[in-house]
Amino acid sequence: MKNRNISKLAVPVGVVGIILMMVVPMPTFLLDMLIALNITAALLIMLTSMFVQKPLDFSVFPALLLVATLFRLALNISATRLVLRDGDAGKVIHAFGSFVVGGNLVIGLVIFLILVIVQMVVVTKGAERVAEVGARFTLDAMPGKQMAIDADLNAGLIDEDQAKKRRAEVGAEAEFYGAMDGGSKFVKGDAIAAVIITLINLVGGFAIGVAQQGMAAGDAMNHYSLLSIGDGLVSQIPALLLSVATGLIVTRSATSGDMGSTVTTQLGQNKLALRIAGGAALALCVIPGLPKLPFLVVGAGILIAAQKMKDPVPEEEAAAAAAAAEAPEMPPADSPEQLLGEMRVDPLELALSPDLVDLVDASSGDLLDRVRALRRKMAMELGIIMPPVRTRDDLDLPLSSYAIRISGTDAGTGQAPPGTVLAIGDGLQGLPGSAGIEPVFGLPGKWVPAELHYQAELSGATVVDRASVIITHLAEVVRTNASRLLGREDVRALTETVKRTHPVVVEELTPAVLSLGQIQKVLQALLDEGVPIRDLVRIFEALSLKAKVSVDQDSLVEAARAALGPAIAAQYTTAGRLTVITLDPMLEQQLLESLRPSETGAFMAIDGMRAEAIVSEAARLTETAEQQGLAPVLACSPQLRLPLMRLLRAGSRRVQVLSYGEISGSTAQIETIGVVNGAYAGAA
The missing domain is CATH 3.40.30.60 (FHIPEP family, domain 1)
Structure with a gap:
């Protein structure tokens, strides 16, 4: 917990300290420490940009670039204050200036200007352009990527969690390249500021040395030039490292490894190219006037490296080898495991x-x-x-x-x-x-x-x-x-899904009232009748209420259907109209009186000719309606619905049977197109 709090406060405290550096004078010892920290941090950022697997793995880089630039400018301001006030900016700046100038002021200025030109014109300008193009292309590609994710989700190739993760990656990628487009401007502005600060140090230091400290013009120029160049170098070297890091980040392509491994692998993937390059280097040795040793060493080194490289394995063979390595060792053909699998x-x-x-x-x-x-x-x-x-x-x-x-x-x-x-x-x-x-x-x-x-x-x-x-x-x-496809394990998984959102509904139903097997039978009966079971919450609520009175399967099925009544009726509603075939009231009363219970459910105890007449007449009315483009249902009382449906199915007639309760819950307009009276020749 303590380490987490320290990490959380490190950046805010550091930014506040950077602001204070611009205002409060610092001793030379502290300035030396911070300059060393600045150079080391810039080197660390550049190396990290090389070793990340993909740009988004270093998503904090744009913000880090701004903080590093602000830190470097604060060091420039602090060093300028010491140079102009005391004529001394610490040992690090003095050492850098002495090493580069080397007793020759002109050489020092030229080296410094070359570094500035390399950073501004080559590295920073290129990185800025790549970041700008990358941001524009990434933003333009966002709609297509989002559509591809939605298409994969709708096709079932990915689930909702994977879709959310991919959408987040697309959004993060767009934000990253947009931030890099702006972050590259910081690097460019920093380079310009470094040139201006160096000129201020040169001119201001020369004027102070001659006018205030009474130094000779030559001595003042040499002293303050050394300090100005040293200050410029200790700021330009970290700036150059960050410019290189910016270029590396924005120019990374769709490779999955770190930069060093990727470069080595891709440059070495063709032995013929290495052999040609080595041979060309050796061929340069025969040109008169050229030194032979450098080209001989380089050419021989490339040829030796090409010879030691392994021949690349074709992708098909590599994939087959990987599959063979990952495949588990197969047991003998007559082993119990193999036989059970077959x-x-x-x-x-x-x-x-x-x-x-x-x-x-x-x-x-x-x-x-x-x-x-x-x-x-x-x-x-x-x-x-x-x-x-x-x-x-x-x-x-x-x-x-x-x-x-x-x-x-x-x-x-x-x-x-x-x-x-x-x-x-x-x-x-x-x-x-x-x-x-x-x-x-x-x-x-x-x-x-x-x-x-x-x-x-x-x-x-x-x-x-x-x-x-x-x-x-x-x-x-x-x-x-x-x-048939709804197994016991499937019912358990569906129940667990409902339990996560509606725990009380599941706890009241199972295992206290109904077992998973009884729930499975009810759900299977609903599916047999073409009723979707997506609304499990409503189904479970109806079952828990009905099961307290009776656990008879037919009663449970009817209770579930009653709860789903509007949804069931909506399946057969066309343009706000529900087409219905009804039973003759006298026939319906006779059928209700004929109901008899049995172990497999209630059935109608009627003679075969009456049953055949009912089935034939219901089928005739249904076929007539279907020829007119209608999808009729047969309506009856709830007690009669299930036995009548079984009778029609026994006659191979796929006539849909709905109870009055299911139809009454529908908001559609009811239109009756026929009545089944069950009349047959020879009836009394």
Whole structure:
């Protein structure tokens, strides 16, 4: 805790100290210490910029650049005060000035000016331009990057947490390059300020030495020039290091390693280039007049380095070697672990014939990406987490065919000939191809060559690629068999999810009132009837209330449906209108009186001819309405809904049955289009 507080206060206290340095005079010993600190800190910043993996790993650099620049200017001001007041600015400045001047004032001034020009014209100017362009390009690319993240999120390739992390990285990158664009201006301004301060020291020191201290003009020029150049050097060297660090940061590309490792790896990735460079250096030795030893040493060194380098491994071989190294050692074929693995039955499997394997090749097909996206779509539509789809080839399948299996059993099969697309519609007689059937709706079509895609569309047909056919079929199989895919572990995971946001709802329901198995049966029954289970909170609340009275499954299902009534009715509402088929009141009363309980749920004890008449009449009214573009439902009392639905399903009629309570909760306009009276020939 103490170290954390010290780190938290270090920068604020340091900035306040820098401001005080500009106002309060400092002793020469303290100035020497701070100059040494300034040079060392600039060197540390430059080395850190070389070793970071990516620019954002040093995101504090723009702010650090401002603080370092302010610190350096404060040192310049403090040194100028000592030079003009005492004619002495400490041993560090004197040593730098003496070393560079070396007894020759002109040489010292030239060296100082060269350093300033290198920093301002070459390093700082280049870094400023790169930062400006990088900031503009980064900001321009932000919308595209955000759209790419949203597309991956919608496709199910990433989850919400990964999307948030990537959005934060995009925002941080834009802010970093924007800050670097402004930070580079600090470096440029610092270089200009250093030149001005040096000129002030030269002119002011000469005037003070001659006018106030009575020094000879030559002595004053030599003394104050030495101090001015020394002061300029101790400020320009750290400034040059920070300019280099700025250039290194903004010119880093999309490499994942530190700069030293990246440079060594990339320069040494081609032995031929090194051999040519070494040979060229040796060839320069034969040019008359050139010294041979330097070129001989350099050329020989490069050739030796090229010879010692290992030949680069192709990416494919490197990837295969890495996969082989990471792959766990396989147990013997007859070991219990291997046999248990082979015995395992996958909840959901997509088997492809050998000639359809190209669909799962990332370079030629996107089937696997669509399968991953389908999991998110099913979660949003049904409220269940679709199990991972195991995609594999099956030599037993006929060519050009596929099979969708649930728990090892075929739930759907179809065809998708290679190199073709499915054209659905009329007027396809003039196109070559083989007859086909759309697997979900059973529409007739034709598998035509993919290159005739546009010709088929011009003929008025709907054209679907092979991957879309398979994904549409897979989605329909999942919808139809959603209850089989909802396992006990899935129910536990869903319950834990609800518990995190609504703990009281879950605690009242399970395990005190209902077990996970009983909840699973209710959810499976809802899915069987096409009712999404996304609103688990409302479902659990209804179950907890009903279970205190009865744990009969049919009663629990009806309680859950009643809670979801408006949402259920909304599934069959079109343009604010709900089309309804009703039962004749007399027939409905007779059916209510015929209800009998059983171990598998209530059933209607009516004769077979009456049951067949009810099923046929309900189917006839439904088909008539569907031909008019309507989606009708059969309405009845809540007690009668489930037995009547079972009767219609036994007759293979997929007529949707809703109770009056479910319909009454809807805000749609109710329109009755027919009445089922159950009359049949020979009825009394």
